[in-house]
Amino acid sequence: MTQPQIANSPLNTKYGTFELYNFAWSDNEQDNVLALVSNFEGNTPLVRVQSACYTGEIFESTDCDCHWQLETGLHRIQKEGGIFIYMLCDGRGAGLLTKIRGMNITAMEGLDTAEAYERLGSPLDPREYERAAFVLKHFGVASCRLLTNNPRKIAGLKECDIDVIREEHMSDPTPQNESYLRSKAKKLGHMMKPFGTDG
Template identity: 40%
Template sequence: MSVIDGYPTTALSTATVRARVPIGMDRGRPVRADMISFEGLADSGEHVAVQVPAVAGRIPLVRIHSECLTGDVFGSKRCDCGPQLDEGLDAVAEDGGAVLYLRQEGRGIGLYNKLDAYVLQDTNVDTFSANRMLGRGDDERQYAVAAQMLRALGLERIRLLTNNPEKVRQLREYGIDVVDVVPTRVHSNPDNERYLWAKASLGGHTLAVS
């Protein structure tokens, strides 16, 4: 068995529970989707998938979304996470596929560390430098569990909704056939312009920001 970054590339996981849930999209119309839990994931995290049946003739669309309590739940304007989650759910509802919700708060450093990083950012430090000042990596997320989840769902040939080339690279290394990369929209506001600039200029995200 081959290993990348400490994770087995062919480790098996299974989808354990499928709960039918009406998911509210941006447009206000609920879509009935399956919310799925897993066992046997590489990091033992409580990651979930929201899956909508594939549309005939279309390669399933997948959005891998890392948890952001401040943006996803409380509507923080310091990032673009909440709007990206809404966009991903809406796009998957149209095309069929899945949104994988990974419990990797703060690009993997955790919620409390992310709040500490916010304080540092208020002193004109960019988001990546703030992580390093806390003794953490620029981006500590791993996508081995995403590859495991996709295999468990039978989604090994996908289109990926992302502006992050690292997601594409890791999924392909873990054996997922990413046949197309669909860019997300730029969700900018006066409070997240510096954050988006850092993602594009320092993090390599393909965002059209000035």
């Protein structure tokens, strides 16, 4: 893997102050990975790897739980210490255009997210985690407690020689997002107790 350019700055948030790092593999925005670091002790910090969801995180769409995941992850990492890694790849890596097209199919035809992506000929989750692992290794992290429900995320970091202890990161389903969450559990294998896919 090529070496990225790195910039950093303090970032004041409503959760507290983080040290914000930008890892830039090119001038293309999607080739940047952000890391919000809160002081941590020990060799197994709390880590959240989150992919962009502009509709949920910026516009607070009620059709997903991405805003909840963002806020809860930042709150816990600020409180407990750790690293929040933010990947600029919306639509689970399929891109914003595919995501919005899929959302329209879901709204107009009642298909779930997985079915909509299949209709569009898009992989359900093409994300890769080498850059997230690079960020962790940059901070000397070889083992982490990962806030996730996604087994692909765990496997992706393990393939890059990061030891992972999974910590559940599950919101309470709502009438608006239950179908979306159920699709993630049943069709993408996410570990979610409300849908019987987690222990």
